[in-house]
Amino acid sequence: YEAPWQIYAMNWSVRRDKKYRLAIASLVENYSNRVEIVQLDDSNGEIRSDPNLSFEHPYPPTKAIFIPDKECQKPDLLATSSDFLRVWRISSSDEDDDDHNHHPHHPHPHRRVEMKSLLNNNRNSEYCGPLTSFDWNEADPKKIGTSSIDTTCTIWDIDRETVDTQLIAHDKEVYDIAWGGVGVFASVSADGSVRVFDLRDKEHSTIIYESSEPDTPLVRLGWNKQDPRYMATIIMDSAKVVV
Template identity: 60%
Template sequence: MAISSRSTHRRLAVGSFIEEYANRVDILTFDEETLSIKPDPNLSIDHPYPPTKLMFHPSPKFSNDILASSGDFLRLYSVRDTSIEPISVLNNSKSSEFCAPLTSFDWNDLEPRRIGTSSIDTTCTIWDVEKGAVETQLIAHDKEVHDIAWGEAGVFASVSADGSVRVFDLRDKEHSTIIYESPQPDTPLLRLAWNKQDLRYMATILMDSNKIVILDIRSPTLPVAELERHRGCVNAIAWAPVSFQHICSGGDDSQALIWELPTVAGLNGIDPMSMYTAGSEINQVQWSAAMPDWIGIAFANKMQLLKV
């Protein structure tokens, strides 16, 4: 699921998750006055395999929205009022038309020509999407890379099945900094979210765990806080776009929780400040930058917008 960063278009993109080749991406329109979400049959497109992530261009300068998806390849689409058209398919495999599946990607807010992708082949690839060319490819981890997030223009972080969070600076591609490792060796880290309002903080989640781990990159290895009020595995996390202290999480307990982080580090036993119970396990959470009062959640075959 993705929410457009364009304030004039209240657009959302949702992708199917069917474990076969034929999947779909649909563009929906949200009307804030009537509180209705409308699909448009013209804005629906076939997608090979389930998209592992969807994301709109972070700072659109064009009359149309640009949407990116990851799966077998990185794909870009142009979304107009009456149509959705493929722009490009980016494949970084030199040796064949096949490539290792992409687990996720992140679009660079500060340099929107850059998209970083993460892959099961242990690499992260930085694309110049305007040129349709690879800027650099790094062997990032010892096992599959599950997620990637940009901090600054040339700095990104990634999480992996090897249980580590690593930070990379494109000015020094030979080195990375490990800022966290799973307490139990080789417990995979699944998702990573970098706080855009305060780049000192990031959050990650562990496989089969009810914890959200909050990290401060100034004090590696020791979490600032561990949020442990979910009664099932956490599946998704999203920082508030306008407040550095708030983060939303969704999990297998069907709950979406909003947390307010303390200004003092090391305080665990934090309770969420608000909660919502969905109809089943929540697998996706998006906090809209263009509409900061709204959080999108996805569960089963439904998508809902929650007013904060």
Template identity: 60%
Template structure:
């Protein structure tokens, strides 16, 4: 990537593209290689194949999730039709179980939409495992906007919903551990910090932190400067839990927060030319974050210890072919970032 111009000088060896028959939105990197999942595969190739799930965004009931295989040596990205599956409604988020262990025989994938669903990705098929539904009435369910899988306590998944609640599931027992009325309006995103601490953002314009040891209280650490400007996404810095990032609706800013100093951002990243849609912290660096938006740009930032008077410039830029809707940073291969725009998934080597 080139940090001096808007246009990227990425060579073809630095970008791998997959074209889907459908518009794409949700995307997830597995934390396992298919070589660790399957001993049979290990005999057949030397390179590592990494799984990536992508979800279609079709405005009707019938949607799809495709499981792709990325070979980081041959730089190929291919769909595995035997693992792809039908999904009710477009998935609002996809996430593989974090910290895959060698004790597991199969990869677990979670998806949100009408309900939270768990899928078992095997060598030659993907099987539905369970549908987690906390709706008290069978005829109506409030759509789930997002969820996050707890890295420290992998039996826990927290979901956020348009019905103002966050629900913490114990997926091993398939029961609700707790449900909190988290905000005054729709909750758009949720992120775990520690095993019992999570944060959420909402259409009410606030970032709130919850501790499961004290469910009656939450701490507001940021509110939109203009009242009731929704906050759409939240990313907690897993390498340094003092920091998190959020984005506002229809705003070109990425707001960086220090939870020790509530209400005032420690930095605002304002170099996008249009609304920011997605943010992701680097998996192994506490100072790097990537953002992407409607200006078709993916920007990588290195946060300084002290921000200068003129703000912060991105260190790297990449121009995509259309508005970027989704962005994920690979947990296993921190050199690779995935972006989704239109019907394409692109992997960028940074």
């Protein structure tokens, strides 16, 4: 599949009823960007886009994640990060009774994407520090953690649309965040450290790795879901992965 623009963020859907569904987001150097949800058409093996599942997005999304809901127990959601955390609802009229009332003769469900929430982590301003990344908690899908260039990590309750916790996580910009369980997350930063936080004790964090050379930023973090004793991080402008 070839998108009409350069791609930066992407994510697979994990819902059992929506196999082979991929969200892709543009990297265009201006305010107006796009997110598109594409799907594999089993009948001909082609990846197809649906104009109803393509929508405008302010600034290039730094990350996009579908809700971690394999069993389809929750609404079909997609989250994106850029200037704010946004949660989008993907719906079709067969899920929506109101739509049924308005369009009783629709032969096909009409799919659409609507913004459910716009979440600003700065209570004192309508602007917030740009978000570098986020992670959706698989063990507790109402929680999303974001990382920001303003040195903070913010834990959101997306059901209530409120901040659960916000903490200054590092001395410099935070570049990535990853959950390691219900109440445990880790982050990496321009200060060169990997820190682990436990939401039961918000005053303290554990530094589990620091770059051997000072001021060597760590840009990405992956926590092993099979064995949480392991995580990996990437050093900026380097071929090294540290496990």
